[in-house]
Amino acid sequence: MSDSSEPIISISGLTKAYASGLQALKGVDLEIRRGEIFALLGPNGAGKTTLISIVCGLVNPTSGTVVADGHDIIRDYRNARSKIGLVPQELHTDQFEPVWATVSFSRGLFGCPPDPGYIEKLLRELSLWDKRNAIMKELSGGMKRRVMIAKALSHQPKILFLDEPTAGVDVELRRDMWQLVHRLRTSGVTIILTTHYIEEAEEMADRVGVISKGELILVERKSELMKKLGKKKLTLNLAEPMAQVPSELSDWDVKLNADGSELEYVFDGRAERSGIPSLLRRMSDLGIGFKDLNTHQSSLEDIFVNLVTERKAS
Amino acid sequence: MSAAAFNARGVWAIYKFEMHRFRRTLWTGLAVPVITTSLYFVVFGSAIGSRMTEIGGVPYGSFIVPGLMMLSLFTESIFNASFGIHMPRFTGTIYELLSAPLSAFETVLGYVGAAATKSMIVALVILATANLFVDVHIEHPVAMLAYLLLVATTFCLFGFIVGIWAKGFEQLQVIPLLIVTPSPSSAAHSTRSRCSPNPGARSRSSIPSST
Known part of the structure; x- marks a missing residue:
């Protein structure tokens, strides 16, 4: 016992x-x-x-x-x-x-x-x-x-x-x-x-x-x-919409959303370097302006949604 | 280490807790029945009693003592037992009773035991108070105590059911107010009508304390 x-x-x-x-x-x-x-x-x-x-x-x-x-x-x-x-x-x-x-x-x-x-x-x-x-x-x-x-x-x-x-x-x-x-x-x-x-x-x-x-x-x-929980997402509202992600930004895992007016970057929030400062520096070098930005941590809620949908799929 | 087949310490804990609650509310717990009894004697004993004849050789004032004791015993028993178990339900502390290694029997024993003890104390305090106003002669003290105990236990068990059934304090009051308080009155009425035509035939009232 x-x-x-x-x-x-x-x-x-x-x-x-x-x-x-x-x-x-x-x-x-x-x-x-x-x-x-x-x-x-x-x-x-x-x-x-x-x-x-x-x-x-x-x-x-x-x-x-x-x-x-x-x-x-x-x-x-x-x-x-x-x-x-x-x-x-x-x-x-x-x-x-x-x-x-x-x-x-x-x-x-x-x-x-x-x-x-x-x-x-x-x-x-x-x-x-x-x-x-x-x-x-x-x-x-x-x-x-x-x-x-x-x-x-x-x-x-x-x-x-x-x-x-x-x-x-x-x-x-x-x-x-x-x-x-x-x-x-x-x-x-x-x-x-x-x-x-x-x-x-x-x-x-x-x-x-x-x-x-x-x-x-x-x-x-x-x-x-x-x-699994450590993912964070940075969203940049661009001043000018873009047709595609410039090749200069290919070092970062970025993609365009909302008809090219939003740039989304997913990163590991628990890593020592987020890559955000260098991304923003590169963007400013390229002359890409943005109006607003926000970061979002994958919440427990997101994890639940993901887990439940994964389960349904399998 | 295995738990005992009967959780006597758990029962004792509930009993002690309830008796402690009673001590804390001693003023309302004891003063109210004492004052009520005194008023009954002032009203019925002095005002009406002086015009009443003896019933079966017992003065009217003494004759009503057992009735007053029983009336309080009924209401106190139901009130104490129903309130005792309803309180933890209301405050939420019942979680602890439910998670404790206590059987339903042990829980009932603790609560009903404490409630019956309380209502017996009240009944005996009424008896003592009555003794100040009228001459009370107890013929069979052991039978009287046994009778008090049985009645108190029965009504406390009923009160426990009321406390479990009631969904709020309002329902907790309904049973004592609508059923219990009127019923001894009607019982008293029938006793009196049975006594009146032939006082000698039925001199014992509900408990054998004043005969």
């Missing part, structure tokens, strides 16, 4: 159809490796939260199985759930409870004996120790989120789900959150997080899964995905 090569979570053929007729998941197969940080990317409504909710026991699957650390999440729910901690997307808290009480309550719910030493360590780690007697509604949004994490970790889970951990969180707190996730991983916790920020996946994840319209369309190592 604790064989390190065995996946800590294996999901097979998971589907979910809501009573409204919405097919939220259409047969998801996924294996999460022990000790990794896995980022689940997807636009809103793609099925990320549904997938997490099924694994954590909040939503019943329509079909398919999930095994968490060797325990089926339905037949053996007690063992499965005691291995899992969940930080939901929304800040659901008991407004009138003190921090210490609400974290201890979570530990109790999961059937663990009281352990004030561990709770203290947890609160100190999350910089909540000074606020242990404050009631929840007095806390700022960022602190509430940290309390939610403390609650999720109160029963020392092996697997932690973070649903949009940095949604609506300021830059500084986001950094803190990323550091925390790395520390948790070092302590041996497997982390699955959902996000629609590409830089978040980039910063934290070992592997990335892309989910769209209830289907897991890609699971890849982060480094592989980033290569």
Whole structure:
């Protein structure tokens, strides 16, 4: 069961159809490796939260199985759930409870004996120790989120789900959150997080899964995905339309659009040299003027569109 | 390490949480029934009671004590249990209950246990308050407590269903207001009409505390 090569979570053929007729998941197969940080990317409504909710026991699957650390999440729910901690997307808290009480309550719910030493360590780690007697509604949004994490970790889970951990969180707190996730991983916790920020996946994840319209369309190592995501596009609105791309510009991968009034240059945004300054210098040497310019990074949305169309084509 | 077959600590956590909520709202939780009971005694006990004859050898004031206790027990039980489970649904904190290794039975046990404890405390506080106004003589204390417990549990279970069923706070109020509050009144009415023609024949009211 604790064989390190065995996946800590294996999901097979998971589907979910809501009573409204919405097919939220259409047969998801996924294996999460022990000790990794896995980022689940997807636009809103793609099925990320549904997938997490099924694994954590909040939503019943329509079909398919999930095994968490060797325990089926339905037949053996007690063992499965005691291995899992969940930080939901929304800040659901008991407004009138003190921090210490609400974290201890979570530990109790999961059937663990009281352990004030561990709770203290947890609160100190999350910089909540000074606020242990404050009631929840007095806390700022960022602190509430940290309390939610403390609650999720109160029963020392092996697997932690973070649903949009940095949604609506300021830059500084986001950094803190990323550091925390790395520390948790070092302590041996497997982390699955959902996000629609590409830089978040980039910063934290070992592997990335892309989910769209209830289907897991890609699971890849982060480094592989980033290569695909790294393309940028420069568009120049020319002062004078051109009939064809001058041969002097053939060193750059440029093409004409919009009846020759737009020049488009696609480059690798992650490369050390973009080639833009030299392109512009050459253009000015040639006397090609432009009225406006803009750059566009291939967004997650573009990647989804590409992936979905690729899938349809194949 | 494998989880136990019964998550007693989880049940205890819910029970403690609910009882803590009760302590926090002690003023409304206890003061309201005490004040209401006192008013009942001022109105029914003094104003009407002085004109009423004894019922089955029991003074009118003492006769209504069990009825007042039961009335509060019904409404408090339904209110406490429905509110207890509806709150996490409303605030969203129910995610934690659902993700915890708790069975449905354990969840119900925690919430209904706490709600029943609360409504029994309220009933006993009413009994103590009534004792200040009229002479209350308890014939079968054990039977009385057992009866209170059974009724409280039954109505708390019903309240739990209401709390799960209700889609909002308005619906949460509908059941206690439309069904529960009128029903003891009608029951009291029928008891009285049964008692009136032949007071000696039926001296026991709903609980055996004032006979």
